[in-house]
Amino acid sequence: MSFRNYKVPYSSEDRYSRKVAYFSMEFAVHQPLKIYSGGLGFLSGSHLRSAYELRQNLVGIGLLWKYGYYDQARNQDQTLQVNWMEKQYSFLEDTGIKFQISIHDHPVWVKAFYLNPETFHSAPLFLLSTDLPENDYVSQTITHRLYDANVATKVAQFILLGVGGAKLLDELGFSPEVYHLNEAHGISAGFYLYRKFGNNLAEVKKRLVFTTHTPEEAGNEKHDIYLCHKMSYFCGLTLDEVRNLTGIQDDQFNHSLVALRFARIANGVSQLHGHVSRSMWEKYSGICPILSITNAQNWRYWADKQLYRYMEEGNDVMWDDRKQYLKRRAFELVADQTGKLYDPKVFTIVWARRFAGYKRADLITRDNARFSALMASKKYPVQIIWAGKPYPMDYPAINDFNHLVHMSKGYKNMAVLIGYELGLSKRLKQSADLWLNNPRVPREASGTSGMTAAMNGAANFSTDDGWVPEFVNHGNNGFVIEKADYARMNTQEQDEYDLNMLYKLLEEQVLPLYYDNHDTWRQVVKNGMRDVRYQFESNRMAHEYYDLLYNAS
Known part of the structure; x- marks a missing residue:
């Protein structure tokens, strides 16, 4: 040629x-x-x-x-x-x-x-x-x-x-x-x-x-x-x-x-x-x-087509079955890397993207008492996965990654994975019930990982930054931490507000919905799948x- x-x-x-x-x-x-x-x-x-x-x-x-x-x-x-x-x-x-x-x-x-x-x-x-x-x-x-x-x-x-x-x-x-x-x-x-x-x-x-x-x-x-x-x-x-x-x-x-x-x-x-x-x-x-x-x-590349088909057919039994299969398949990677066996029936939170200070990978862990209680809950059990690559010379971000690795050794339901590239990214989005995104507002220009998570049957849970204000209708197609008057806050006050709101929404709305009213939970996820396809598809x-x-x- x-x-x-x-x-x-x-x-x-x-x-x-x-x-x-x-x-x-x-x-x-x-x-x-x-x-x-x-x-x-x-x-x-x-x-x-x-x-x-x-x-x-x-x-x-x-x-x-x-x-x-x-x-x-x-x-x-x-x-x-x-x-x-x-x-x-x-x-x-x-x-x-x-x-x-x-x-x-x-x-x-x-x-x-x-x-x-x-x-x-x-x-x-x-x-x-x-x-x-x-x-x-x-x-x-x-x-x-x-x-x-x-x-x-x-x-x-x-x-x-x-x-x-x-x-x-x-x-x-x-x-x-x-x-x-x-x-x-x-x-x-x-x-x-x-x-x-x-x-x-x-x-x-x-x-x-x-x-x-x-x-x-x-x-x-x-x-x-x-x-x-x-x-x-x-x-x-x-x-x-x-x-x-x-x-x-x-x-x-x-x-x-x-x-x-x-x-x-x-x-x-x-x-x-x-x-x-x-x-x-x-x-x-x-x-x-x-x-x-x-x-x-790109929907054609990222989306799980079977989830969309069962959603369009209104076949909730097969939709649930497909989502559990996707979780089970992704958990093989968790087990392979960490030796931890995750349960596809348990509510799974994923934080996965580039590690950078403003993205606050460790935010949910910063209140040790609440984090320990969350991880030990019998009523609303959770399992959490982190993944992402820090810039190789960004030592604070590398320290955040390593801190989470050391923390994970104390919990059988906390895993930190390596190799976050396109292949693992897709698997983790399929494994997630909740896609956690908590950048410090207004530091995230757009952030797109939540788009592809929604295309794979995960609900977005985010601070109100980047593309999220255009997408999330709280409680209808995802969950969002309402903005405070961040301009009047210093960094520590902003982080404390977001952390408290994260736990408040997680404990009072998100987890009860998943475990106590699963039909409504499924509808929230489906609404997200539908909305993301038409508003946030790269065509x-x-x-x-x-x-x-x-x-x-």
């Missing part, structure tokens, strides 16, 4: 005919392709799957991580161990395309690989690698580890995604009408396009759109502008030219701020996040409009991207 003058290998409807290149540092397309860390990858993977289902004229641009994010293993005492294993992918096609980009004023060879749409039923995906014998070792390491801890390596990764991705599209002859940056990691593409179109920023703005995922200014990536310049981030522009072009006058290059100034339109990833983003950035001049397109997940999201971003003038 020749990749010159590349076209998406299926015809597109007129409304999806605009050529789009979708840049992302990570894509969670399917379990065997381990080039993702968490929610950003899960989102972009679902986006590519829906682009394929809708036959959109879109290609993905990413990086081929030799060691992935990392492999989560255990030390002798069961605490977290970080392993880096080389990955092999026989299903990726070598495009035969090789080209050079400049990093640190030094030519670096780049090779492009291709994930055929038919392999995993996703839009075409091109992945770049510098792990080539033509490069020196330092250049080879650019595509070794996703989100490398070394600052210079990370800046080089951003250059590779942005400049390398934009140059690949020229090599392919694809000529996108829209360059979509999923997060600001690839904004170096803006400088490449600026040079390509004769130093004309209007031509860049005509083509660039941007999705921001971070609801706090401090959480947006910033790097020393002199380091970026030294590393050839700005495609040969002088620092004075960069400052005039971007409006940045201090020494910190803010990737998101520049993306908002280079794009013609941007979006937040929930209604709440769009509002937070607009108020967060409004003090800066030259910002493009920020809309809201709420994240979603809706992929359509909105064309409708509101790509086709908008």
Whole structure:
């Protein structure tokens, strides 16, 4: 197959005919392709799957991580161990395309690989690698580890995604009408396009759109502008030219701020996040409009179709039987990893996602007396599972993970699993009766794990953040901790309020409903299944991207 003058290998409807290149540092397309860390990858993977289902004229641009994010293993005492294993992918096609980009004023060879749409039923995906014998070792390491801890390596990764991705599209002859940056990691593409179109920023703005995922200014990536310049981030522009072009006058290059100034339109990833983003950035001049397109997940990939079939047939006996089968199957993984035998009839709470401080994985355990009483209850027995990957250099998050591991040794109904990737994620969502999500409001831009939990017969129980305000109707399709006046609270007061409300709702509403009125419980879960399918399915999201971003003038 020749990749010159590349076209998406299926015809597109007129409304999806605009050529789009979708840049992302990570894509969670399917379990065997381990080039993702968490929610950003899960989102972009679902986006590519829906682009394929809708036959959109879109290609993905990413990086081929030799060691992935990392492999989560255990030390002798069961605490977290970080392993880096080389990955092999026989299903990726070598495009035969090789080209050079400049990093640190030094030519670096780049090779492009291709994930055929038919392999995993996703839009075409091109992945770049510098792990080539033509490069020196330092250049080879650019595509070794996703989100490398070394600052210079990370800046080089951003250059590779942005400049390398934009140059690949020229090599392919694809000529996108829209360059979509999923997060600001690839904004170096803006400088490449600026040079390509004769130093004309209007031509860049005509083509660039941007999705921001971070609801706090401090959480947006910033790097020393002199380091970026030294590393050839700005495609040969002088620092004075960069400052005039971007409006940045201090020494910190803010990737998101520049993306908002280079794009013609941007979006937040929930209604709440769009509002937070607009108020967060409004003090800066030259910002493009920020809309809201709420994240979603691909129903065809994630949902348990038999649960949906029994729901549509009104066959409660078979629905219950299927849910218990899904729990029993997932509990085999719990037993295999921890030696603990879980009961499919017992109410099962799951907390599983990326470990990060604001997500408060350990919140439910912080009141020791109430937690012990919950775990020992005979009237309303529970069993709890945790899983998730902390960033390998985020030592507070790793400490949270290890603390839960040590705690779990004292309870036969508490388990902490490793290897939280697409495959385990799906099994745990099928195992859950209650999907627990308790980020510190308003830190979660969207959060999508609860969407796929609902698609597998789990009720959401969450603080009122991210996508949850658009979805949960308390007591009808899930459960939500009502917002307090968090702005007047310090962090400790906010955590105490949320913890007390979590237990109050769990003890007074959730557990009695499950055990004493199971027909109503089942209806709550079914309502969630129905609502999530139509509001938070990624075909809706992929359509909105064309409708509101790509086709908008």
